[in-house]
Amino acid sequence: MKKHIAVMAGDGIGPEIVGQALRVLDAAARKFNHEFSTEHVLIGGIAIDETGSPLPEATVEACRKADAVLLGAVGGPKWDTIAPEIRPEKGLLGIRKALGLFANLRPARLFPELSGACLLRKDIVDKGLDVMVVRELTGGIYFGKPAGVEVRGGKRTGFNTMIYDEDEIRRIAHIAFKAAMKRRKKVCSVDKANVLDVSRLWREVVIEVSKEYPEVSLSHMYVDNAAMQLVRDPSQFDVIVTSNLFGDILSDEAAVITGSIGMLASASLGSEYAGLYEPIHGSAPDIAGQNKANPLATILSVSMMLLHEFDLEKEALCIENAVRKTLQDGFRTGDIMEEGKTLCNTIEITDKVIERL
Ligand SMILES: NC(=O)C1=CN([C@@H]2O[C@H](COP(=O)(O)OP(=O)(O)OC[C@H]3O[C@@H](n4cnc5c(N)ncnc54)[C@H](O)[C@@H]3O)[C@@H](O)[C@H]2O)C=CC1
Numbered sequence: 627m628k629k630h631i632a633v634m635a636g637d638g639i640g641p642e643i644v645g646q647a648l649r650v651l652d653a654a655a656r657k658f659n660h661e662f663s664t665e666h667v668l669i670g671g672i673a674i675d676e677t678g679s680p681l682p683e684a685t686v687e688a689c690r691k692a693d694a695v696l697l698g699a700v701g702g703p704k705w706d707t708i709a710p711e712i713r714p715e716k717g718l719l720g721i722r723k724a725l726g727l728f729a730n731l732r733p734a735r736l737f738p739e740l741s742g743a744c745l746l747r748k749d750i751v752d753k754g755l756d757v758m759v760v761r762e763l764t765g766g767i768y769f770g771k772p773a774g775v776e777v778r779g780g781k782r783t784g785f786n787t788m789i790y791d792e793d794e795i796r797r798i799a800h801i802a803f804k805a806a807m808k809r810r811k812k813v814c815s816v817d818k819a820n821v822l823d824v825s826r827l828w829r830e831v832v833i834e835v836s837k838e839y840p841e842v843s844l845s846h847m848y849v850d851n852a853a854m855q856l857v858r859d860p861s862q863f864d865v866i867v868t869s870n871l872f873g874d875i876l877s878d879e880a881a882v883i884t885g886s887i888g889m890l891a892s893a894s895l896g897s898e899y900a901g902l903y904e905p906i907h908g909s910a911p912d913i914a915g916q917n918k919a920n921p922l923a924t925i926l927s928v929s930m931m932l933l934h935e936f937d938l939e940k941e942a943l944c945i946e947n948a949v950r951k952t953l954q955d956g957f958r959t960g961d962i963m964e965e966g967k968t969l970c971n972t973i974e975i976t977d978k979v980i981e982r983l
């Protein structure tokens with residue numbers, strides 16, 4: 627198979643983890659006789675530095691033409707004080723919108739080998755943890771208008787708008803129910819319907835969609851309770867479907883299930899263009915440039931790309947198994963380090979994965 631991948635390494639640890647994930651992709655391509663060409667394009671802070679924009683038009687064009695997109699992360703303190711319209715994070719929101727990537731799948735699973743690195747209670751961990759967060763990605767408060775900061779009645783006033791129409795809710799609900807059909811057939815819709823009107827509509831529409839999936843059981847939970855339940859006992863969840871903001875927060879929290887945020891991969895999918903694959907974490911400025919970031923979330927994102935984008939099930943599983951074997955053999959980056967294991971840097975742990983492919 628011959629495929630073309632647009633690569634946006636971005637900022638901070640982005641280039642380090644993406645560089646290593648591409649080594650794994652390359653090794654998989656050689657093993658299975660595929661050809662993956664790559665084209666590096668700019669996004670985020672580095673794009674601002676080089677072009678003045680966090681999302682140059684050339685990047686959008688390259689991503690629209692590509693068979694898949696791989697992203698590292700954007701942002702960092704260097705760009706924290708610049709104008710809000712051109713912050714690195716606007717580049718990320720912009721590419722999601724430009725590619726119509728409305729569904730973000732974030733599978734929070736615990737590799738049993740990392741049970742010791744997981745902060746949750748042992749009896750909970752022993753149940754086996756596997757939660758799929760389905761986050762709406764191109765609507766809600768991150769995109770709603772009006773938004774801004776202005777002087778009202780002599781006071782500086784900041785405002786954003788959380789807005790969803792029924793079509794936006796319906797399409798993400800379908801994604802969640804379809805995902806549940808392939809899993810344990812449970813969907814929990816997370817909202818704040820006791821307070822927010824937008825959540826009332828969310829709940830109404832999710833219930834309507836659920837009628838088309840009679841085999842799937844649907845429950846509802848307020849987001850504050852969901853945040854607590856996720857760390858109290860995540861084994862109660864199968865698929866969680868939620869809005870952009872709640873999904874952003876809950877999926878970082880769900881990373882506790884995996885042992886570290888450096889383990890959680892994701893797929894951002896739409897219907898018009900190829901999908902974008904990215905770890906859920908940010909650019910981790912505190913460890914950038916030190917060769918100590920965990921590249922496994924990005925490597926697992928490549929595995930998700932092979933599966934979701936190219937239907938290469940065997941190849942995807944091979945990468946996942948190589949990651950599992952690496953952990954089984956006791957190799958760890960600092961974020962998942964435990965006593966008696968071998969500490970590796972970013973490049974070394976990738977070497978171990980490649981050896982085990
Ligand atoms: N998808 C993206 O591009 C995202 C970008 N950001 C941006 O990243 C910058 C930093 O944001 P933070 O809130 O600090 O979140 P972060 O996810 O970058 O870091 C949070 C903590 O997790 C650690 N961490 C993250 N990824 C890791 C990895 N692969 N291996 C080991 N440790 C890892 C970091 O060292 C830090 O202690 C900000 O500019 C933020 O806007 C934040 C989230 C997502």
Ligand SMILES: CC(C)CC(=O)C(=O)O
Pocket residue numbers: 715718719874906907
């Ligand atoms: C940096 C934000 C725009 C996004 C974020 O935190 C995420 O997608 O997880």
Ligand SMILES: [Mg+2]
Pocket residue numbers: 874875878906
């Ligand atoms: Mg986030």
